[in-house]
Amino acid sequence: MADDKEAAEALIAELQKNIREAFAVFDHETNNTVDVREIGTIIRSLGCCPSEAELHEMLAEVEEEEPTGYIQLDKFLPMMTKVLIERKYRPQPEDVILRAFEVLDQNQKGYLTQDELTKYLTEEGEPFTQEEIEEMLSAAVDPDKNIILYKDFAAMMTVEEY
Structure with a gap:
């Protein structure tokens, strides 16, 4: 004891x-x-x-x-x-983040365009600010292809458990 x-x-x-x-x-x-x-x-x-x-x-x-x-x-x-x-407000695991992106990718292309992601970030749920959108896009957009390869981005978004 x-x-x-x-x-x-x-x-x-x-x-x-x-x-x-x-x-x-x-x-x-x-x-x-x-x-x-x-x-x-x-x-x-x-x-x-x-x-x-x-x-x-x-x-x-x-x-x-x-x-x-x-x-x-x-x-x-x-x-x-x-x-x-109490372990409140825990980050979401990578597989949950990936599934969320897959739901948004209705044609199952494996990526989202900047316009698609911006639309979802501003029109669904808790809207992002312009600054938050720009920050996310700067990290998410593949500079060569100009799209969001969300499988790679989901891995990058994952927070290690504290």
């Missing part, structure tokens, strides 16, 4: 160390605060992939009663520790 407790405490200590390190990267003034706009990047760097709606819920949990535009480490740390312990 004591071994289990020690293992749990060690796990929590390791998670909190990783959270503090990720937070510190964006704590430019070293005052244990980061710009609220950086929280999504911090959370994703810790291996979590929340939707924008889920990210807003997380922010609501850690924001001050009067929003300042900054998030305090002492509020972020317990929330993020709980998220990591």
